[in-house]
Amino acid sequence: MDTHVPPIAAAAPDRARALQPLLDAHGPEMDRRREVTPEVVEALVRADMLRLLLPRSLGGQEIHLVEYAKTIEALGYADASVGWFINQSNVSSSTSAAAMPAETARSMWGAPNMGLAWGARHSRSTAIKVDGGYRLTGTWSFASGGRHTTWLGAHSATQNPDGTPLMRYGKPDDRSFVFRRSEAKIVDDWQVLGLRGTGSDSYTVEDLFVPDERAPARDALQERREKGPLYVIGSTLLYATGFSSVTLGVARRLFDAYVELARGKHSRASPNAMAINNAVQREVGQFEARLSAARAFIHEAALEAYEAAAAGKLTVDHRIKLRLATTHGMNEATDVSVGCYRAAGTTAIMNSAPFERRFRDAMSASQHLQAMMPHIEMVGRHIIGVDNPIQHI
Template sequence: MNKPEAASIGLVKRARALAPLLAEEADEIERTRRLTPKVVSALIKNGLYKSLLPKNIGGFESPPMVFMEMLEEIAKADASTAWCVGQCSVVGMTAAYLDADVAHQVFGKPDDIAAWGAIAHAVQAVPGGYTITARWDFASGMRQANWLGAHVQVLEADGTTRMRPNGTPEIRTILFPASSATTHDMWNVIGLCGTGTDSYSVENLFIPDSHAALRDDFSALREKGPLYGITTYSMFGLGFGAVSLGVARATLDAAIDLARKKHSVGIAAMKDNSAVQGLIGRTEAKLRAARAYHFSTAANAWQEILNTGKLSEQGRAAIRLSATYTIHQSAEVVETAYHMAGATAVFKSNPFERRFRDMHTIAQQIQARDNHFEDVGKMILTNSVIPRGPTM
């Protein structure tokens, strides 16, 4: 194991060590709908936002499995924190597409954090760059960020859409200081309340050419490390699947702990109830199987990248299938644990109610859409080969 890889694995230990702080701050994170200053400071101090940044600007370039395990550990304590760290870390991969001086400007300091919203709108090409007036939604982690971004199409001076050689619209990721935008407090939701996934807008903003990178276009990469052979979209799938596993693990552990202790008048103790015993066994197996599948899919993708330099269409499909399935299985685990806890689960003072809401908010996100199963099924039926994992 080389030193950089060993250093990135240390991120998992750091994440695990933050659990007491995250548990202590969880109620305030929920109430204020954003991470608290104590939590953000601890995340920055431990370098957890830098896991996917290039090494030459102070990042770790962590293998996907390390990134996933780090998020899993954070999510066991607080899903909103894990979601923000995952989102902003993947945004940091944009540094691999920027000139070195711009990458240092945007991501070089320990507290440099970027966030972005959903793909939408178009920039107008002008001499030296682009201009845009627009508003974007779903920018998780933007309350900690000092840079914002967006994925946009490009309109030429004559108003036509700039096209790529393959005939699809060119998509660029623009980056600009958060101070250039107006934020809109919109995140009033049932779960992942602390992510502060609000909206932001800009008015006639100029974006220099240097701050408008080609999105997930391997031909435009400035960094050649293997990590950047995977798209940000695929990395989101791996990361958010890992967040769901962390939430599920913590919820099931809480149910197991309750079953060891809970007694009801006139009813056998939960730990002595054969129905409860069987339910815990089956649910434990479901969670372990989902985790093994998701992490092995990441390991296979990583090996493909090490061998070939980038992830194939089939490899990306394998991640999409794994992420979607893992989130759905995690939701089922959380539901089972929640119902197993009975009336205990409905009280905010107990470790079930918030995780139930967080998990079902994760399951509503784009990474968990049912149509991903259809997309992969179509590939299989048209004889495309989807990686199936290692054989014994």
């Protein structure tokens, strides 16, 4: 029996932490291959990491949002690409399943190895409504983990056969289309700075028929079949909670490496050991405070949003707070990651040291939409009370 795979009865964060030795061992190889290794994929499936958010009615775990954040953070601590892949797949599959007919969703994700990868939203695709479904054409990028999933997905606005926008629920209809990876043309273009192991390739479909039951409006209240709090909160903030937790895990790993280095290293710029340098001591304390505060804010906001959603009382204020916590957390984690890398001096640039690869991962994660400052500006407008079209919450 693989000792790296904990029993399913263990809590999800504990199962994630138990995978760390395996992820540590395979990290450099996943970075080199630009994909998760088969051994790690197998271990993730055996630990049931692809169904953390899937509805219980479909055989999933549907865990609490704070427990989910801790699980993704633990995976990110071990390997950022794995944490990123698991978050992307969980949110994509669970929110899609929650808006699909139950039997369709069960047939797609009932098994523990059926993940879903998803490319970024854009406005250059077409989804023409036809009898029984849609004819989908487009190219999407950033399908994190898509080399290991059975299913791919893509967002697209929909059109009538004459090309005019299809209207539904009083606005232009936007759908999430799910199809087999084998039905798409995959482009191996993931040549990047960090998060290399996600294998986030681009993919194309041309005039692909996608049936109605696999084309949910996953965040539309009118189509949400599952009523649990996770699905009320919706995909955007679930993604944000997971991705911010990945960055916290990476930053914590870099911080731990910095502390370990400081305990035994003499800086060339100082005759004293790092451990007795007042500036190092102060910096370590400040980094600990920043990471702990950011983490606590995310968990507090996630708890409040989850409990409000469970009680049927989720408000814009709850959503705004979680948006602020996750965006702030990603930026705090980025700053701490940079600080730890710089503090490590020349040690940090060595492949043999624990800094270089994780620093690249941290920098790549920092460029994601979820970390962008316009989110903070939106929160500020909400607090002030000025006209504020609410987006991305």
